[in-house]
Amino acid sequence: MTVTYTFDVFSSLDGFGGAxxxxxxGYWGKQGPELLEHRLALYEREQRMVFGANTxxxxxxxxxSGEEQAVFDPWVTRMVNLPATVVSSTLDDKLDWPDxxxxxxxxxxxxxRLKQESPVPLxxxxxxxxxxxxxxxxLVDFVQVTIFPVITGRTGDDPLWRGAADFDLDxxxxxxxxxxxxELLYRPALHG
Numbered sequence: 001m002t003v004t005y006t007f008d009v010f011s012s013l014d015g016f017g018g019a020x021x022x023x024x025x026g027y028w029g030k031q032g033p034e035l036l037e038h039r040l041a042l043y044e045r046e047q048r049m050v051f052g053a054n055t056x057x058x059x060x061x062x063x064x065s066g067e068e069q070a071v072f073d074p075w076v077t078r079m080v081n082l083p084a085t086v087v088s089s090t091l092d093d094k095l096d097w098p099d100x101x102x103x104x105x106x107x108x109x110x111x112x113r114l115k116q117e118s119p120v121p122l123x124x125x126x127x128x129x130x131x132x133x134x135x136x137x138x139l140v141d142f143v144q145v146t147i148f149p150v151i152t153g154r155t156g157d158d159p160l161w162r163g164a165a166d167f168d169l170d171x172x173x174x175x176x177x178x179x180x181x182x183e184l185l186y187r188p189a190l191h192g
Contacts, residue, residue: 002115004141005050005122007131008042009160011147016156017128028150031073032178035146039075046120049079050111052130053088059126060096079125085114087130108137115139128160135188136165142172147182166191 011017012028019028027035051059063080084100087107095102103110107130114122124131134140145160169186176182 003118003121005111005115005134005139006124006142006144007135007140008123008125008144009128009131009146011145011160012150012152012156013147014151014153014156015160016152017126017158017160019150019152019155020157022152022155024150024152024155028148028152030148030150030178030181032181035177035181036073036075038175038177038183039073040078043075043078043082047082047123048114048118048120049082049084050114050122050124050127051084051086052107052127053086053091054129055125055127056086056088056091056095056097056100064096085110087111107133108139111139112137128158129163132161132164135167136190138190140188143169143186143188145184145186146177147184149180 009017010027012019059080063076081098084097085103086095086097086100087103087105087110089104091102093102103114111122111134131140135143167188168191169188171184172187173185174182
């Protein structure tokens with residue numbers, strides 16, 4: 001029996017994962033207590049994190065710099081303390097993450113094996129390119145998109161779906177957090 005894999009990502013309304021050069025700050029300045037409590041509850045569950053090398057590097061740089069207030073949020077602390085697999089051919093085996101290991105090879109092969117072997121569900125926050133490839137390979141069971149109420153037309157970066165295959169999405173769950181932020185949980189299926 002395989003475990004589930006959830007691709008968890010933050011987005012602006014116009015589909016960007018971040019804002020480069022803007023003055024938005026973490027969560028595009030739209031975090032609230034309900035969002036933060038909900039995120040902590042999601043990450044209190046037993047699970048294994050899966051990251052690509054680039055996302056791992058960004059997270060560790062952000063955490064060590066302390067630049068964003070978001071790095072001190074309890075859910076982020078919990079995420080950092082969950083067991084993690086970093087898929088990389090460039091990182092060495094010594095990671096600056098409490099319980100992380102490097103897995104070499106193609107992400108599709110690594111995650112297919114993890115889904116068979118892991119005793120707990122798998123979750124990835126970010127790692128856009130890796131997760132687009134995993135979706136195309138049919139390895140992503142759920143796409144969890146948290147949509148913040150902003151449009152980042154001039155400053156948006158990291159377009160979430162650029163280069164992705166076509167997918168049909170079945171809505172599994174939705175909720176509004178703090179009266180403004182939408183969380184949508186979908187089950188993806190390749191279109192066609």
